[in-house]
Amino acid sequence: MAPDLVVPDLSPEALAAATAQIAGCAAEYDRTGAIPARGLEVAHRAGLLTATVAARYGGPGLGALETVRILVALGEGDASVGLLAANNLIVHQRQAMADSWPVDYYADLLRRSVQGPALANAIRSEPELGSPSRGGLPRTTASRHPDGGWVLNGRKTYATGGAALAYHVVWAVADEPGGDPQRPRVGQVIVPAELPGISWSDSWDHLGLRASNTHDVEYADVRLPADAFIEIPRGPDGVYRDPSTMTTLANFAYSAIYVGVARAARSAFTRFARERVPAALGRPIATTERIQTAAGEIDAQIAQAETLLFGVQLRAEAGETAHLPQLPLVKVQIARSAIAAVETAVAVLGNPGLTRHLPFERLLRDVLCVRVHPPQEDTALLAAGRRLLGQ
Structure with missing residues (x-):
């Protein structure tokens, strides 16, 4: 239907290069509110917007684990680019599973995707x-x-x-x-x-x-x-459910974006701490125990979020199912950790953490959006409590 699409290079070096290029213009697009065209173009050239297109359609056909890695990298560069990419990758994954689109329409989307960023969204x-x-x-x-x-x-x-x-x-x-x-x-x-x-x-x-x-x-x-x-189709309980959404990618694509945001805050924090030398101190604030402890807390929160995020994908690949009822809770914990990591960086820096001349306030605003993606925290906790209590 379409020429072969780019197979993404998922090496740490290639993903880091894409992250850096996208991050270079993230603040500008945040201020203007324009579509992040340059960031999307970087993702397009690297094949990151079409990574889930099925092999039968000329795509790489990457799975959930690889796609989550992509979205962490994009979120670290610019959460808006990450969100646009996640929506697109989920649409292509659903088509890979179900072949539900009109043939002409999907062929057209693939043709556009070869030429440049071609976005689809539910x-x-x-x-x-x-x-x-x-x-x-x-x-x-x-x-x-x-x-x-x-x-x-x-x-x-x-x-x-x-x-x-x-x-x-x-x-x-x-x-x-x-x-x-x-x-x-x-x-x-x-x-x-x-x-x-x-x-x-x-x-x-x-x-x-x-x-x-x-x-x-x-x-x-x-x-x-x-x-x-x-x-x-309706489920046995009468609720409409799209079977193609019940995948680890559809469930955790958005979580991955905000793990990337937390990573960006960690990088910005360590860079600022090494470069900031107050006159009264006479040495970088990175040498103080207060900043070192905060850095450790940030790293601990990101370690927790990453372990949950990638652990879920690995368990899915291994065919495990016992943890499936807890997936909404896992999303809650990833969100809490990502937010905590960014909030720690902002809190310890004081005014520099809130100035628009530095990236921290933008990263804080972006990471708070993780709470919007369903299931929201109250829904997940209520369902888990009812399940445990037999209610």
């Missing part, structure tokens, strides 16, 4: 519903057209990628003759971004991930072919 949240991770049905509808195709209407919020997306994967309810209004079909609609009827509202004014362009989008009578609707 568009799910809505103004009334919020995040679908807490249940409920979307108000966005895909209605049957007399020609057998679909007409998409609705408004979505927090659509990461904004107008830079090449394809939208839109969560919608099927409105069709003979359908059961009490139990409608729910699915993902594959939508080329340039179709008439798609409009954007520049609504993203956020604390962190400023360059992710997570804006609102509206679909007004967007015409689509019959095979653009991909039904999501």
Whole structure:
């Protein structure tokens, strides 16, 4: 369908080089809020945006463990680039598992991906519903057209990628003759971004991930072919679940980004500590026990987060299943450790940790966004408690 895509070099040296290039322009994009075009181009040239494209489509077909390594490196460079890449890699992984996209659409996405960064993302949240991770049905509808195709209407919020997306994967309810209004079909609609009827509202004014362009989008009578609707089946409990999302990559791709952010804070902290020589001290603050203890705490938190993140992938590769009920808790602990690492760096530095001339305040704003990704902490803890207590 497409020429062979770049096989990423995942050596520590190659990933570090990509991280450094992306980091070089992260502050600029954070200030402007523009799509991080240069960072995405670096990731594209290195083959990091298409690493999960299946071999049968001309891609590298990398697994979850390798992909998590990529996302840690991208998150260390720029969390916004990492988020855009994670969404894209998950879309390609789901297609590798399910072959659900219309053939022409996926071939087009791959052609674009050879030429430059071509982003796709699942568009799910809505103004009334919020995040679908807490249940409920979307108000966005895909209605049957007399020609057998679909007409998409609705408004979505927090659509990461904004107008830079090449394809939208839109969560919608099927409105069709003979359908059961009490139990409608729910699915993902594959939508080329340039179709008439798609409009954007520049609504993203956020604390962190400023360059992710997570804006609102509206679909007004967007015409689509019959095979653009991909039904999501119900589970035994009646809840709609996409089987392709139940993977360690889909569950931990976002966690990996913020482990990368914590790594960036560690690097910035050690660099600042070695270079900062207060007049009253007469030597680098890195020589003081207070800073050394803080550095140790930062490293301890990152060690914990990395061990959990990569340990989950290794257990999955080994075919273990006993830990699966605890995966939401593992995500909670990774998030806590990543936040704690960055907060420690900011707290011990005082004013330098909060000035916009240094990267710490940006890294703090970005790492706090880890709490937004589902499952949120309260949901994970409540489910675990009920499971343990038989409730």
